[in-house]
Amino acid sequence: MALCGLVGAQPARTLIGRQRSPLVLATSLGSAATLFGIVQTPGLSHFFGCTPLGPVAWAGVAAAVGTAAAGPRFLPPLNRIATPTPTPRAAG
DSSP, X not given: XXXXXXXXXXXXXXXXXXXXXXXXXXXXXXXXXXXXXXXXXXXXXXXXXOOOOOHHHHHHHHHHHHHHHXXXXXXXXXXXXXXXXXXXXXXX
């Protein structure tokens, strides 16, 4: 589950950054389909040391990928709030 969330987050972020590129769309969807196929196919998943996931686990993966994709929209404002602005020092 963690592997799918981690591997799925990068193509999702790339897709958001380049929404209008058909090549990026095709590559991201192909990557997701390949990941799903490897994890869900019994012989392949065993070869890679994975266990096929159920619907609840895939929902968790989707939530992790969605959070990773949407996070940068909300984190920069939080970073500005959490980081104090340095005060200028007086000369002399």
